[in-house]
Amino acid sequence: xxxxxxDVKILNxxxxxxxxxxxxxxxxxxxxxxGYDEKTIDCINALEHILLERKQxxxxxxxxxxxxxxxxxxxxxxKETIQDLENECVSLHELIxxxx
Numbered sequence: 001x002x003x004x005x006x007d008v009k010i011l012n013x014x015x016x017x018x019x020x021x022x023x024x025x026x027x028x029x030x031x032x033x034x035g036y037d038e039k040t041i042d043c044i045n046a047l048e049h050i051l052l053e054r055k056q057x058x059x060x061x062x063x064x065x066x067x068x069x070x071x072x073x074x075x076x077x078x079k080e081t082i083q084d085l086e087n088e089c090v091s092l093h094e095l096i097x098x099x100x
Contacts, residue, residue, distance in 0.1 A: 008054060015047045 018040050026040060 004054075008051065011047050011051060015044055015051070018044045018047070 021040050022044075
């Protein structure tokens with residue numbers, strides 16, 4: 001089974017091939033066994049749309065991953081602050097106990 005990157009490479013190659021067909025004057029491709037009669041440019045447009053969506057999805061995923069890292073860092077900082085405050089409280093209690 002292929003991974004998504006291999007599939008994207010295949011789609012890019014198919015898009016280039018379809019552009020060559022248009023350049024050579026073949027404006028329609030036929031899938032006779034399935035009964036489809038598609039314009040080559042429509043196939044290219046569909047491929048471009050799919051590839052663009054994939055690119056946009058990757059960008060969104062990257063942003064979300066960065067957001068997760070930032071939130072994890074904030075949580076770590078908050079935990080440090082809580083620990084510092086707890087230590088300060090212990091020190092204050094010790095000081096109060098000494099004065100009594």
